[in-house]
Amino acid sequence: MQPIVAHRSGIDNSDQGEHVEQPKYLDDFQPGQVFRSPGSLTVHSADIKAFAAQFDPQPFHLDEAAAQQTFFKGLAASGWHTAALTMRLLVDTLNIEGGLIGAGFDEFRWPRPTRPGDTLRLDAEVLGIKTSQSKPLQGFLHHRVTTYNQHDEPVLIMTGNLLVPRRSQG
Amino acid sequence: MQPIVAHRSGIDNSDQGEHVEQPKYLDDFQPGQVFRSPGSLTVHSADIKAFAAQFDPQPFHLDEAAAQQTFFKGLAASGWHTAALTMRLLVDTLNIEGGLIGAGFDEFRWPRPTRPGDTLRLDAEVLGIKTSQSKPLQGFLHHRVTTYNQHDEPVLIMTGNLLVPRRSQG
Numbered sequence: 001m002q003p004i005v006a007h008r009s010g011i012d013n014s015d016q017g018e019h020v021e022q023p024k025y026l027d028d029f030q031p032g033q034v035f036r037s038p039g040s041l042t043v044h045s046a047d048i049k050a051f052a053a054q055f056d057p058q059p060f061h062l063d064e065a066a067a068q069q070t071f072f073k074g075l076a077a078s079g080w081h082t083a084a085l086t087m088r089l090l091v092d093t094l095n096i097e098g099g100l101i102g103a104g105f106d107e108f109r110w111p112r113p114t115r116p117g118d119t120l121r122l123d124a125e126v127l128g129i130k131t132s133q134s135k136p137l138q139g140f141l142h143h144r145v146t147t148y149n150q151h152d153e154p155v156l157i158m159t160g161n162l163l164v165p166r167r168s169q170g
Numbered sequence: 171m172q173p174i175v176a177h178r179s180g181i182d183n184s185d186q187g188e189h190v191e192q193p194k195y196l197d198d199f200q201p202g203q204v205f206r207s208p209g210s211l212t213v214h215s216a217d218i219k220a221f222a223a224q225f226d227p228q229p230f231h232l233d234e235a236a237a238q239q240t241f242f243k244g245l246a247a248s249g250w251h252t253a254a255l256t257m258r259l260l261v262d263t264l265n266i267e268g269g270l271i272g273a274g275f276d277e278f279r280w281p282r283p284t285r286p287g288d289t290l291r292l293d294a295e296v297l298g299i300k301t302s303q304s305k306p307l308q309g310f311l312h313h314r315v316t317t318y319n320q321h322d323e324p325v326l327i328m329t330g331n332l333l334v335p336r337r338s339q340g
Contacts, residue, residue: 055254084225104279
């Protein structure tokens with residue numbers, strides 16, 4: 001059974017400056033910073049169908065011929081597959097102390113579908129920092145993640161918050 | 171290789187009134203309607219690890235012992251796994267002409283993680299109907315999906331829009 005994540009290329013953390021650095025704390029981020037995924041992921045039709053069979057079994061995600069007759073006019077990845085692939089890219093992009101802990105989104109949309117053969121990459125932009133009043137050793141990183149296909153067209157835009165620890169001030 | 175969707179139970183569309191009916195158009199929905207998933211999905215630790223290995227390879231999703239030392243204090247499903255399982259339940263819950271075509275969310279949060287052994291179900295509530303000015307044969311179904319665990323605690327809350335066709339008025 002083939003892996004459904006899609007086919008990774010160019011992801012080699014050993015030569016990525018961000019990743020040989022220490023994990024970042026909230027204090028290390030500033031609004032305006034943009035982190036670009038070090039590699040990309042190419043999605044093939046078999047990946048799209050395998051994900052859909054498990055999580056989103058609808059004709060436009062499962063069968064090329066049936067998909068032609070739908071809104072998508074051809075096979076398209078489940079939006080949740082695009083989201084899962086985005087997370088896979090994000091894990092390689094942001095190195096945060098304690099890991100990537102999502103606190104949700106206030107904007108989440110798919111401007112266009114991911115198609116068979118598309119190669120995805122992302123940019124993660126820091127929009128702001130919110131420290132916690134009640135828990136001074138943590139806060140929120142407000143950020144926007146935009147996932148692009150190989151034509152530099154966005155396929156997913158998510159704006160939300162990550163829970164990130166602060167450095168001890170002690 | 172075992173399926174990673176989780177283990178379905180109780181989903182049998184043959185005796186579900188909603189599903190033997192014809193697919194619904196936008197005109198068939200009214201604010202206040204609540205659609206409950208006909209079945210549920212139970213998630214096991216192997217499912218959690220398999221999904222995470224492909225899409226969200228972080229210690230709290232991959233290894234019980236390592237997870238104990240993290241924010242989650244034990245193995246937790248990737249939030250994207252919870253989202254994908256929610257979509258799997260939603261496909262069995264809403265029968266819409268042309269399929270479920272998501273137009274994005276304006277609220278998306280995980281109030282708590284999905285844990286090994288959790289059994290998920292959902293409610294989908296119709297919040298409103300927005301017809302399109304420019305495309306009179308379609309519109310948006312504004313809705314809130316809440317996914318619950320077996321303790322009736324929400325694990326995912328999503329508020330957003332589905333693109334839904336209108337009946338021809340001809």
